[in-house]
Amino acid sequence: MTTPTIELKPSSHPLSDAERERALASPGFGRYFTDHMVTIKWTEGRGWHDAQLVPYAPLSMDPANMTLHYAQTIFEGLKAYRQPDGTVATFRPDANARRFQASARRLGMPELPVETFVAACDALVKQDKDWVPTNAEESLYLRPFMIASEVGLGVRPANEYLFIVIASPAGAYFTGGVKPVSVWLSQEYVRAVRGGTGAAKTGGNYAASLVAQAQAAQHGCDQVVWLDALERRWIEEMGGMNLYFVYGNKIVTPELSGSLLPGITRDSLLKIATDLGYEAAEGRISVDDWKAATEDGSLTEVFACGTAAVITPVGSVKSETASWTVGDGKPGEVTMKLRKALLDLQTGATPDTHGWMHPL
Numbered sequence: 001m002t003t004p005t006i007e008l009k010p011s012s013h014p015l016s017d018a019e020r021e022r023a024l025a026s027p028g029f030g031r032y033f034t035d036h037m038v039t040i041k042w043t044e045g046r047g048w049h050d051a052q053l054v055p056y057a058p059l060s061m062d063p064a065n066m067t068l069h070y071a072q073t074i075f076e077g078l079k080a081y082r083q084p085d086g087t088v089a090t091f092r093p094d095a096n097a098r099r100f101q102a103s104a105r106r107l108g109m110p111e112l113p114v115e116t117f118v119a120a121c122d123a124l125v126k127q128d129k130d131w132v133p134t135n136a137e138e139s140l141y142l143r144p145f146m147i148a149s150e151v152g153l154g155v156r157p158a159n160e161y162l163f164i165v166i167a168s169p170a171g172a173y174f175t176g177g178v179k180p181v182s183v184w185l186s187q188e189y190v191r192a193v194r195g196g197t198g199a200a201k202t203g204g205n206y207a208a209s210l211v212a213q214a215q216a217a218q219h220g221c222d223q224v225v226w227l228d229a230l231e232r233r234w235i236e237e238m239g240g241m242n243l244y245f246v247y248g249n250k251i252v253t254p255e256l257s258g259s260l261l262p263g264i265t266r267d268s269l270l271k272i273a274t275d276l277g278y279e280a281a282e283g284r285i286s287v288d289d290w291k292a293a294t295e296d297g298s299l300t301e302v303f304a305c306g307t308a309a310v311i312t313p314v315g316s317v318k319s320e321t322a323s324w325t326v327g328d329g330k331p332g333e334v335t336m337k338l339r340k341a342l343l344d345l346q347t348g349a350t351p352d353t354h355g356w357m358h359p360l
């Protein structure tokens with residue numbers, strides 16, 4: 001398949017410098033969007049075509065657009081980081097591109113070539129580079145996504161799609177600094193089953209999670225933790241993050257069950273932890289294991305990880321029948337060491353020994 005060339009539409013209407021500065025002064029998460037977006041079309045029989053870098057603008061959509069009815073939609077999340085010399089680099093965009101292809105396969109959508117995905121992200125970041133924050137711990141969050149663009153109500157894969165990349169300056173996902181979150185173990189609702197769409201990054205998984213997230217909030221918790229759908233026993237992941245359990249010098253993350261998202265941060269930490277001299281493994285952790293290992297002191301820390309949330313300590317756990325504090329309820333030493341190592345690598349403070357950074 002040929003890679004379409006991305007052309008810049010001449011009529012651009014960027015926000016004023018003052019508006020951009022205001023957004024960058026307090027970016028929050030997903031509140032402001034940069035001046036441009038990339039769009040690429042796919043049509044049955046023709047493939048990918050019409051790649052454009054255009055001013056950020058609303059989409060006009062027929063009410064019978066298939067995405068609006070049957071949710072054939074997938075997305076990604078990755079970040080561009082300001083480097084010490086002022087240049088910008090993204091973190092493992094090829095890994096996001098491959099996961100995007102896997103999501104597309106699961107949703108019956110066309111696969112975008114890895115190099116086109118990366119080129120689209122590059123083009124947008126280069127064009128809107130002034131939007132990449134310079135403050136430590138802030139970055140430019142890229143949101144590539146694909147929707148069906150065919151009009152019709154027949155239930156089948158669409159024959160037209162639209163791939164778009166937008167970007168948003170990102171501060172902390174959780175406000176208030178590195179503060180442990182409290183989690184609710186959802187027994188009533190499940191996120192995904194094996195054979196379902198849990199390993200794909202598709203909107204429906206997030207829509208289905210919202211009521212459980214609301215339930216977590218009703219119980220005074222920040223986030224929901226999903227258990228496996230069959231036994232309601234094995235820990236899977238959090239709302240938008242994977243989980244790690246720290247046993248002294250060993251860190252363990254739930255193995256990829258087919259129903260949890262294969263996080264790129266999760267994968268990177270398996271390697272970074274090894275670099276730092278920890279033992280890192282994938283395994284199965286039950287709710288009972290979590291509680292028992294907390295009580296006998298062998299489980300010292302728990303943290304969540306993801307692109308948006310980076311690394312966030314888990315401080316306390318609640319379910320219908322029990323509640324407990326993780327470690328001393330404060331950010332743990334291993335959690336904070338891994339967090340620093342990951343951010344240092346992404347922001348160029350330490351050398352990139354894995355070849356993960358993609359300079360622009």
Ligand code: PLP
Pocket residue numbers: 077237238239240241242261262263264265266305306307308
């Ligand atoms: N799990 C879910 C459900 C997510 O939405 C995310 C975020 O992308 C993750 C895990 C972490 O994945 P990554 O580290 O690739 O951002």
Ligand code: COI
Pocket residue numbers: 076077078240241306307308309
């Ligand atoms: C991410 O970390 O990129 C996510 O997708 C999490 C959430 C914002 C959906």
